[in-house]
Amino acid sequence: MRAFEYRAPTTLSEALKLLAEAKGEVRPLAGGTDLVPQVREGRKRPTMVLDVKRISELRRLEYDPGMGLRLGAAVSCSVIASHPQVRRYFPALAQACALVGSIQIQNRATVGGNICNASPSADTVPPLLCLDARAFIAGGRGQREVALESFFRGPGRTILARDELLVEVVVPPPPKFSAASYMRFIPRSEMDIAVAGVASLVVLDGGRQCQEARIALAAVAPQPSRAPEAEAALQGRPLDAKALEEAGELAAKMAKPITDIRGGAEYRRELVKVLTRRTLEQCLEALKRGPR
Amino acid sequence: MATSTKTRQFGPPLKRGSVAPKRAQAPPKKPAATKAPGSVARAPSAATRQQQSTPKRAQTPPKKSIAPRQQSAPKQAQTPPKKSITPRQQSAPRQAQTPPKKSTAPQQQRAPKPAQAPPQAPVQAVPPTPKAQPQRVNGRTFRVIGQRTERVDAVERVTGQAAFGADITLPGMLWAKVLRSPYAHARIKGIDTAAALRHPGVLAVVTAADLPPLASKGPVQLGELSIDVAALRELVLASKKVRFQGQPVASVAAIDPYTAAEALELIHVDYEPLPVLENALDAMKPGAPVVHDDIFIQNPGERRSPSNIAAHIEFERGDVEAGFAQADVVVEESYESAMVHQAYLEPQAAAASVDAGGRTTVWTTTQGAFTIKLQLCALLGLGQNLVRVVPLEIGGGFGGKINVLVEPLCVLLSRRTGRPVKLVLTRDEVLRATGPGSPSFITLKVGAKKDGTLTALTGRLIYDAGAFPGAPVAAGCVVGLGPYRVPNLRLDGYDVVTNKPRVQPYRAPGAPQAAFAFESSMDRIAEKLRLDPLEFRRRNAIAVGESLADGRPLPPVGLKQLLDRVARHPCWTRPLEQERGHARGRGLALGCWLGSTLSSACHLMVNADGSLTLVLGGVDLTGTRTAMAQIAAEEFGLEPGQVHVRVGDTDSVGYTDVSAGSRVTYVMGAAVQQACQDALGQLGERAAEQLGAGAGEVEFRAGVFNLRGSKKKGIPYLELARTSLRRGGPVVGRGTASGLPVAPAFAAHVVDVEVDRETGKVSILKYTAFQDVGRAVNPTQVEGQIQGGVAQGVGLALTEAYIWTRGALKNASLLDYRLPTALDLPFIATELIEAPAPDGPYGVRGVGEVPIVPAAPALANAIYRAVGVRMKALPMTPEAVFMASHPRAPVQEPAASPVAGR
């Protein structure tokens, strides 16, 4: 564990200036639930830790029926999970936020941190991918936005340049007659990293046909990603048991899991199949209860 | 029925620390169920046996003359018997070696009758032993014993005031950190500490070169077990070679923990990596690399060359060939279990201060302050009068906090710097390098007749000791077979070294591994015979007095009552509710643990207001103070709140062995009872004097010393206490207990599970743990022990395992070493059976360990009934269950029969 400087700027411009001028390695700190142990155990060796929790732009959590959800990068999972409009319009995101570790973790961990840590198994990412979320990035050379799916470049790696910060994630309002769900599989009932995670979103046309389906996977590829073949297989079809099963198999086929201490590749594929079907079923259940 | 037990073990014999009973050399008695009054013939625990068995080899002429055995013999001379007392190990062989003469031939035993007449609790396992002591008389009513007395030390614990290992701060204190080997097996070619020593804020760096040469070789007593002092030294600081990843190579003391951590990065160690042995099966292969070049075990006639087999233990009786010939069904299967950790929530922590006069004080979190002291003295060559060990509160031990690890480093660094030094391990270090439980490979072959009668059993039990010898395989052999009567038997146990952390005891050491194999096999054979699994076990249950695997007779214990209780309990009789689409099953398994007894001491001070102060030599793991307060209160006719119980340091009370082996309440309880009797005796004498009577004429009842048989007004205890300082002086009661016979414990667990066929995940729907507890001094605490044991058993059954890649531990955190969370367990129902132990205070027997034993096989048996897959390896993770039950897995035999499928 190397000594480091700690800074907690209160404005975005101050933070960007610190990032731009820093000589050594700067690590932005939001909830700290990943970074603090990484630093303390010597897995990351920053010279400066930049606490972004005091920057108002990163603490925003607002819903606008036209714009959708603006989700500041430093907002904690428990604030998101208990936010009435998140629960109403983005229940899959609320579900995922309530799965990140324990209550104590959720009180600190942020969606921004979960994204920037770029773990293939990040629970909050698959629902955001299904919801077509976009990432807003600020840096020395100005601002940019990207689709969240293109934010990741592999385990622990993102497109952020060393002078850039993730400011917020913007989630468009959910499509009409849609429902989404996130499920993950862990060996215990709590306090584990996903062996596999699947988010699904289903948009029904007026009847029982599937107008659009979106499926995103976690922990079964170097980064969380959508499963377009599985999505395409559902489009325009009635969502019967056979269709769901097929989607699951296609999603499993798409997955590129590795074998590691948390699970074997073959098992992970099986889990993708099961979780895809189960999340789709959950979507249909929700739509049965009353489509939005 | 002939029984023999053989051990071949290289190395010096391991001495036994506790004082041997007076009649250690008495001729063997018949394995009778009752014990003659005053008998002190003592049997060591199974765990002890393994360590003890070496010397016995030498003394008892082996049946076959085997050369290597003789070679190891001469070394035993190193333990000079103290005074006239015979070292205990000499008493061990006779029990094992002298077969009981067919007086209790198992064939004569009839299968138990169905439990139509349920015995009432407390059941009496045996006729009461004819003893004068009143507490042994059945039917005595207790005021305090058996009450759910609140923990006397609970308030400190719920307010954060209780001081655990890491909570100590001393003036001028330095912080230590440990540099550990990144290699699982490597030669240390050099260590350069110069840069670390130059780092600002660093005051000292020590390596193995700073440890004094060992004054003597041989074992250091760790209570139930012992460890070779040379191995202990290597576990503290490796000298020439590292043998597991995480083995300490240097330690630094600095002004704060951050500086100490920085300094570690400045120490340069030159390693020459060596081939790594990751599991015991590989280690046993001919031509395998050797972990030690001074361990030699080979079969007769083999060339003498180094090997990784540290001991081969054999238990044999009858004629297994003939036994299998009689069998109608034979089952042969192999099982394995992973390395698991005790996972006490509190990491090891200690502080030491060496004063200018050379007196050393150590504060530590341990299961035995005296044991720590003995190890420190042996390791550092210190006089036992110059070391004081102060036990702090212990945040869980489960067997894992017995050997020294951090304490010698603190002492060395304190001595070097002249300042107090504190060392607190991280969880990573705890998992890597403190000593987990032994992994195992077990193959069993079991034969039975159509009516269920077991005819023969052979087993090969391979236990992985990690980097230094000492796996609890002998205990595994004895307690695995424990609940069963098998006339023809052969068990081969192997203690094998590998490049993994050296194992330490973990709650019923060796037993859960064995039970998984034995109880799975028993279920399998019952199923093949279409017998109800409980009925099958009842037919084969060992009876009191019959021989255990090592030939010792089973002491009085309520196994039969236990099985009867299961047979009529709704958790067993009521059919498991099935639900469409849900795979559910019910499993049953038994567990046995013999426990240890060793020595305990205490003293009791009668205060002038009638209250008591009790100082214990043993550590309070979780409720000892309360139980002992209850016992003293019972004896004196007081309330538990009037007894203050303190855990003493090693300067303040008599030698006491570790708080382990399910021995604490049993043995310390006896010591406390004795201290009470001693103090009451002294007060009785004073009362007699005041009443003008002889001491023998006074009896103490309901708080008053009365003249026996007289209506004359007696003298209240309170009055004697009040006047004690003026009349007769201070009253101090002394209690020591040593060499009590083993009081075994049996448990039966019944569990209902649901398996998610699509993911393999096992959910526990209902869990009921039955246990013979002898006498529950405090039912709340006994239930707590059982529930905690079950939880650990569930952990090792379903989720916990060390994951290795070429000797590198891949999951050294509580994220991926998965203890059960509150969501992973249901309420755990407990059913206490009270079959008093004849020598236990009030009938107490040890309760702490056996509840971990049956959990894994009970779950495995339930999983089998749910999905038709027989799990052969622990842990039974979702992935393992899924892969086993998936079509690609080898085809399984059809699921349970209707009888067994409840």
Next chain:
Amino acid sequence: MKQPLTFTLNGEERVLYVDTRATLLEAVRDYLGLTGTKEGCGNGNCGACTVWLDGEPAYSCLVLAVEAQGARVMTVEGLAEGGRLDPLQRALIEEGGLQCGFCTPGLLMMARSFLDRHRRPTEREIRGAIAGNLCRCTGYDKIVRAIQRAARGQTPPQAEG
């Protein structure tokens, strides 16, 4: 590197000069000597270090001390007001919901906070709430019962949540 830090601990203002590497847990334990809060794992997987940070339970081993600038921190030492045990502390004692007691302080901080927000929790809700607090001694049985007991003693629910 060291840095000044001012925060409120159990209602008292504290001023420290801390190593930036120190966790909030270390600040409370090693700098200020309140050792009731325990370190069981150091990386947010056991719950023994749970404190309230601005009223919300958090793992103090995952918070840098310097992050707590200006914050309100409450530890187990602040739970018994004026020496009177909190009903949950009482319930744990009465039910036998502690054995070694090492996980107890963190558990209390989590469970107390949970009960303040859930007046009539189900067993499953209780288990979920304390899933981030490992206990190795009890099997959780008597802990859950203690929380249920404390919940029964609470004033009837107003608005749940």
